[in-house]
Amino acid sequence: MYYAVIFTSTRTEIEAGYAEIAIKMLELAKAQPGFMGVESARNEIGITVSYWDSLDAIQKWKTNMVHLEAQENGRTTWYKNYKVRIAKVEREYEF
Structure with a gap:
């Protein structure tokens, strides 16, 4: 079991x-304890899913000072809107 943080966004111009x-945020996230990986795509909306080994690791990432600054810039400059969802991954399989 692990957790997925699903970040969806609509960008400004x-x-x-x-x-x-x-x-910079990707490099910083990779250095955080508990980080397991990330997947991302963007068309009309952007979707980034990061994977973490615990809710505690997610909370520490959320409150990282450099990340907090980037979040503020996102709200004031780069995003029209965004949504964050946190989900528990109980099973996975792949082809």
Whole structure:
């Protein structure tokens, strides 16, 4: 069992600084204890799913100071809206 944080978003037209922060957030997340991986796609909406070994790890990521700053920039500059969902993954399979 592990957890998925599902982040869906609609972007504004503003691109300045977004790609650099996205790379920085990925590098920072990978360094966080409990981080297990990430998948992402963007068309009309963006969907990023990050995987974590515990709710505690998710909470620590959510309150990371650098991540908090990026979240604020997202709300004021890069996103029209977003939603975060946290789900428990009880089973997985793949082809």
